[in-house]
Amino acid sequence: MTPTLSRYLAGNYVLNLLILTASLMAIIFLFDTVELIRRASGKDQVTLGAIFQMSLLKLPDVSQTMLPFAVLFSAMYTFWQLTRSYELIVVRASGFSAWQFLTPFIAVAALFGILQMMVINPVGSVLIQKYEHLQHKLLSNEKNEIAIFREGLWLRQAVLLADENAKSGENATIDPQEQTLIPGYMIFHAQKIKQPEWKLSNVTVLYFTENSEFLQRIHADTALLGDNYWLMSNVKIYKKDGVIPENIDVFNLPTSLTREDIEESFSSRASMSFWKLPGYIATLEETGFDAAPLRVYYHNLLARPLMFAAMILLAASVSMRPPRMQGNFLMIVFGVFIGFVVFFLSSFLQALGTSRQIPVILAAWSPAAICFLLGLSAMLNKEDG
Structure with missing residues (x-):
């Protein structure tokens, strides 16, 4: 032709x-x-x-x-x-x-x-x-961000934190129902994820106020995702002004994220370029x-x-x-x-x-x-x- x-x-x-x-x-x-x-x-x-x-x-x-x-x-x-x-x-x-x-x-x-x-x-x-x-x-009030890198899984979730300034005295305690809550966020990192159990290893959680003021750090050997919580084991909690960590065998970390939320976020095909796939x-x-x-x-x-x-x-x-x-x-x-x-x-x-x-x-x-x-x-x- x-x-x-x-x-x-x-x-x-x-x-x-x-x-x-x-x-x-x-x-x-x-x-x-x-x-x-x-x-x-x-x-x-x-x-x-x-x-x-x-x-x-x-x-x-x-x-x-x-x-x-x-x-x-x-x-x-x-x-x-x-x-x-x-x-x-x-x-x-x-x-x-x-x-x-x-x-x-x-x-x-x-x-x-x-x-x-x-x-x-x-x-x-x-x-x-x-x-x-x-x-x-x-249009949305959700402030959860999820990302996967070679260094592992990263999550960012909006949370309500207890206002430490509301306490009076060094050892004062406040009824949890009467605590003052302030907005903040946590950054969750895990190096490895074992599927299908959703068992995370070498977990670190950082807490910040909405003004990015550091509050505390939590480290755990493993974490299992349950219904509205992470079940963490061999936990160490480092307070903002503390030097010696608090050791806890088992700790429940509340979360609003589900397995579907995480999977859909990091497998979002629309946001992935052909060249980066x-x-x-x-x-x-x-x-x-x-x-x-x-x-x-x-x-x-x-x-x-x-x-x-x-x-x-x-x-x-x-x-x-x-x-x-x-x-x-x-x-x-x-x-x-x-x-x-x-x-x-x-x-x-x-x-x-x-x-x-x-x-x-x-x-x-x-x-x-x-x-x-x-x-x-x-x-x-x-x-x-």
């Missing part, structure tokens, strides 16, 4: 792809804005400008979910356009095969998949972090956590160019029909149905991979491979009989 014809076909498809993607993003932005307005009702400090800002920050990440549909539907519309204007018939009559005709479309789709993987995803991960920061600041996955596994969800997500991103190319084949198999032939509408509806089936199949297999019921590679790559083979077989049947 000549370069001029290839550029013409690719240009038509790129234009339709951009228009459809922009239209879908506008719809997503509208619904997100309405939802944020609902959540912000009754919060005077949240302005309309802040709501629009949050919607824009969230848009690139949320829009990635609908990109396969944009690739599929824009390809179907482009093929329908070319068929209706008889341009497709002229191209085929010139001696070009369907595979030559589809090459520019497949190339554009694959490049778009690479663009999403290497550019859109990293940009979306940066913006979604800013969105989450604004959401916690303006391999290192972060290695860090999780070294620390003792299950990195299967992030592995599935990473390989799913790698499979995007193949998935987008498969969408072109599926679109061509249902749209490249002569205008005189009946059933075009039904075939297009069937193509839309295939797209949604692919989406649910992909979600189902990824869920199986996340729970380790099937291998990660199979969970991430099989949806794209199945779609590609289905589209390829349909086109082979259409082109070569």
